Amino acid sequence: MSQPKTPLTGTTSDSTSHDVMPRSDDTGPWEAVMSHISQQVTEMEADIQALKNSNTQQDLAIQDARSSTFVHWGSSSCSNLSHTVYSGVVGGSDAGHSGAATNYLCLTMSPVFSDHAVPASLALLYGTEYETIDSHQNKDAVCAVCRPTLSTTVMIPGTNVCTPGWHLQYSGFLMAGEFKHQAGSEYICVDSNMENTVHGDANENGKLLYYTVTWCGSLPCTPYINNKVVTCAVCSK
Template identity: 30%
Template sequence: MRGDPGLRGRQGEQGTQGLPVGGAVYTRWGNTTCPTGQGTQLVYSGRAGGTRHDHKGGAANHRCMPDDPDYLQYVSGVNNQNFVAPVEYWFARMPSLSQFNSHNVACAVCYVATRGTVLMIPAKTQCHSGWTREYYGYLMSNHHSLDGRTMYECIDIDPESVPGLNTRSDPKSLFYFNEIYCNGFSCPPYDAEKELTCAVCTR
């Protein structure tokens, strides 16, 4: 049997009471709360983390990093393996959102007990019949000119930033708007000059 000999045969600590069986979990990017009045519970909130925009390796997805991390064994010092960097908004020249440029992205992990499926729909602000809209906003990802591809994430229409953080000159991961490429998509109804939207839906 491998592992720490001191842990063999030791009874684990009792955890907190778990959530009901079933349901669905999703991350609300850009907000520290979960929708109210829909049977949705906050699991935890934090700040978005991802691979630095100037690195070729690392992960393509983002994670909501809690504010109270736990650690196991570690080697002292920076070991230059992979870095989880803060994710920052870059809303370009969008007048209503530009005040958030270079601010760190808040996030919340939400649990829905009564609905078991999560679907993020790009280019829509509403959910289809029979689905519940959890939130909606803008479809964002890394800039096409930067190293590393990231997942498309749905950023809340009413974003929050993590208080007290604004790392303009530091390496980071970035959320940029996406626009449609009309060669292959019908324009109209798509429009290459408009930022793509998104909706997160549960059922």
């Protein structure tokens, strides 16, 4: 009696064929897999770049929120650490008026006026002159409003250099109104160049700027020295 034949591999006794595995040198399916992986990598890289751009925009927004402004007194421009918002002239109240405002203003050179009727009782606005008894005497002071690229700015009276780790915006002299005048004033740091307008050097007064000088007593000497002109520095970090 004859033995039944053993089915060949890959076939059944009823001749139904199974799927045939691809040969090792058949790269078609692997190319599809690699193409899919490459596409996923490209999409992931795009997502990472978008996230970086978003973080950069957030960082810039945070930096903008932290930024402030300061006035560069005695200069019509800002340092390379700041952007110039506008340039102008220094103004304020008259030094001889007992009811004067104390602060100095950096006035725009593009004023816009109101047609409001001028009242009988009012405040007055004048320009500002250097009262320095030197080459800057009676010249009209200028200014610039600056927005620093660094988030914090401070004026340091008594020195013309910055604390370590801080960056110098400008240095100059601590100036204010004359101590015998009726009007009060504030101390401001005026650039040592004391830039002025071309308006002239006529003695018209108004708001005035004098060097500040040390007076020992309650002021500790040392480290201060009596009767010395005081310097200042504007620094950012």
